[in-house]
Amino acid sequence: MRRFRHTEEKLFRVLMFLSTNIIVISLGIIIFSILYKGLPSLTWEMVSQTPKGGFYFGKEGGILNAIIGSLYLAVASTVLALLIGLPVALMMNVHLIKYTKLVNGIRFLLDLLWGVPSIVYGAFGFTVMIYFGLKTSLLAGIITVTLFIIPIMVRAMDEVLKTIPRGLMETAMSLGSTSSEISYRVYLKQVIPGLVTAVLLSFGRAIGDAASVLFTTGYTDHIPTALGQPTATLPLAIFFQLSSPIPEVQNRAYASALVLTIIILATSILSRYFSKKYQKNRIKQ
Numbered sequence: 001m002r003r004f005r006h007t008e009e010k011l012f013r014v015l016m017f018l019s020t021n022i023i024v025i026s027l028g029i030i031i032f033s034i035l036y037k038g039l040p041s042l043t044w045e046m047v048s049q050t051p052k053g054g055f056y057f058g059k060e061g062g063i064l065n066a067i068i069g070s071l072y073l074a075v076a077s078t079v080l081a082l083l084i085g086l087p088v089a090l091m092m093n094v095h096l097i098k099y100t101k102l103v104n105g106i107r108f109l110l111d112l113l114w115g116v117p118s119i120v121y122g123a124f125g126f127t128v129m130i131y132f133g134l135k136t137s138l139l140a141g142i143i144t145v146t147l148f149i150i151p152i153m154v155r156a157m158d159e160v161l162k163t164i165p166r167g168l169m170e171t172a173m174s175l176g177s178t179s180s181e182i183s184y185r186v187y188l189k190q191v192i193p194g195l196v197t198a199v200l201l202s203f204g205r206a207i208g209d210a211a212s213v214l215f216t217t218g219y220t221d222h223i224p225t226a227l228g229q230p231t232a233t234l235p236l237a238i239f240f241q242l243s244s245p246i247p248e249v250q251n252r253a254y255a256s257a258l259v260l261t262i263i264i265l266a267t268s269i270l271s272r273y274f275s276k277k278y279q280k281n282r283i284k285q
Contacts (some may be wrong), residue, residue: 034261038254046255051221054239058248063256068223069231072138072258077145078153081202084146085153086195090183092154093161094169095231107158113151119211121148136218139227144216148209149202156201160194161187185238200271204264210235234260 046062055061092103125144134140164187172182188195210233218230219240234256240251 034254036256037251038258041251041255041257046252047259050223056244056249058246061163063237063259065221065223066232066234066237066256067259069138070207070234072224072231073141073145073217074203074215076142077206078199078203080142080146081149081153082199085150085157088154089157089161090187092158094187095179097169106154110151110155114155117211118148118209122212122215125212129216134272136216136230138217138224138231141213141217141231144212145206145209148212150208152205153198153202154197157191157195160191164190177252182198196271200267203267207263208235208260209237234273
């Protein structure tokens with residue numbers, strides 16, 4: 001029996017070692033390929049100019065329209081998802097804490113929605129647009145992406161809220177606090193580091209997804225100035241450039257992917273910094 005346990009432990013150690021190395025090596029290959037092919041094509045002209053005539057045939061211009069469009073789309077949808085998702089997560093963990101079956105059912109549905117492919121959300125958004133006679137626009141993309149990331153936002157915050165001791169709520173109630181006061185004055189302060197992580201995760205999915213905006217935002221070489229105008233995004237810019245048979249344009253697609261990677265990396269670093277800073281301040285208090 002001991003020999004079997006020892007063999008089993010060794011087997012799982014080997015499997016964990018192999019899994020970790022496969023993930024790290026795969027990530028390294030992806031980053032290396034993006035840097036190797038995209039860095040030579042990444043110029044100031046590319047990130048500071050909109051596409052000009054013949055850009056998709058290897059001529060001058062840049063992807064500023066896609067960068068600005070992606071930021072508009074990701075920031076707006078993340079803020080909207082936060083405004084909707086935070087009350088839902090607090091409701092589940094404060095107001096509905098006694099109704100265990102109901103809360104577990106909501107979590108199950110959110111997990112199902114989290115697993116739905118983003119192209120399904122895009123198709124749903126496109127169907128709604130056709131029904132109401134709407135055109136592809138930044139607003140349609142924001143609504144579609146918001147629906148896509150709400151389950152991610154709610155479940156990420158829900159997992160953090162579940163770690164808060166039940167005694168904290170009971171103590172607050174014994175002092176005469178209402179459920180709403182517990183939600184926004186007690187629980188919210190405890191989950192700010194986890195809230196930052198949820199926002200980061202949702203922002204990364206919003207800015208990096210192509211399928212959900214393929215039929216809803218459209219594409220344009222101009223920077224949108226209104227919600228009713230179509231907008232370009234970095235994932236679609238990468239897709240269209242990579243589909244070109246011209247090698248120079250394909251290299252620009254890798255440069256666009258590098259810009260997208262840098263944005264997500266910078267967001268991750270900033271979120272970790274502010275999360276740690278808040279945790280230190282909370283410990284001092």
